[in-house]
Amino acid sequence: MLDAVDRTTAGERIIASKAAPRGLLPMEARGLTLAISGKRLVDAVDLDLNANSITMIMGPNGAGKSLLIRLLHGMITPTSGSITWSGEQLNEGMRRRQAMVFQRPVLLRRSVAANVDFVLSLRGPTDKAKRDHILEHVGLLEHAKQPARLLSGGEQQRLALARALALEPDVLFLDEPTASLDPASVLRIEQIVSSAHASGTKIIFITHDFGQAKRLAGDIVLMHRGGVLEHTPAEKFFEKPQTAKGVDFLAGRIVL
Incomplete structure (x- = not known):
């Protein structure tokens, strides 16, 4: 699953050959709702993810993007609705x-190598x-013996990706993994993500970066x-865009 990908200039789409997706697709969410103190933070979402594309989830702050992927991953339990993967x-x-x-990378206070060894x-x-x-x-091989906390921000995020990829996941959720990183670090992480996708991992990726979405996305939510x-x-x-709010979003006019 660790194949290389070709990359063009930063303004162009990443090119990667597609492998057959692994066995968890399709994903279907029906009436997916999360309510806290009577407020619906995720509101009756119906969503189908069938193809092994890179799915980018976009929208203004507070739209429910992070909550949605946590629901799809099973980190939190919905108030109502259902989630099935491959019909189950x-x-x-x-x-x-x-x-x-x-x-923000979640790493152990150990060496770089020990972080991957643990997974x-x-x-x-x-x-x-x-x-x-x-x-x-x-x-990061040359940093294997170095404490993870001494890595730069971009290196820490690459280590977080290494830990995730060590699990050989069928589905990889990414919650703004390149926020606040320099352009070179962003492109390096995009390359790693695109490589995982090319080898058959379904990618579900939250971003606020239009350029990133244009480079990577197969479909937009x-x-x-x-x-x-x-x-x-x-x-x-x-x-x-299909909706007036979609037009407003691309023009920078939509707010929560």
Whole structure:
């Protein structure tokens, strides 16, 4: 799953050959709702994810994007509604076939190598050759013995991705993984994500970056006030949104 990808200039789409998706698709959410203190933060979402595209979830702050992917991953329980993966209700076995990377990396206070070793140990005896291959893939092998906390922000996020990829997930959720990173770090992470997608991992990625979405996305989910306004192929979305609020969003006029 650690194949390389070709990259053009920063303003062009990433090119990657597509492998067959792994077994959790399709995903279907029906009436998915999360209410806290009587307020619906995710509001009766119906969503189908069938293709092994990179799905970008976009929308203003507070639209419910992060809550939605946590629901889809099973990190939080919906107030009502259902989530199925490959025709079965979301369960713990399915969660183990998924991984998530957050905006702020969640790392152990150990060495870079030990962070990956810990994840690999969850699946069996530690495979040092596999660990080194993963670290080389994300450009961190030379930092293997260094404490993770001494890495730069971009390097820490690459280590978080390495930990996620060590699980060989069918589905990888990414919650604004490149926010606040410099352009070079952003593009490096995009390359790693695109490589995972090319090898068959379904990517569900939250971003506020239009350029990033244009480079990576196969389809766009636009959220507003806890609901899904649009779900459409990326090229169609950026060329002609289906809703007036979609037009406003692209023009920078939409707010929560």
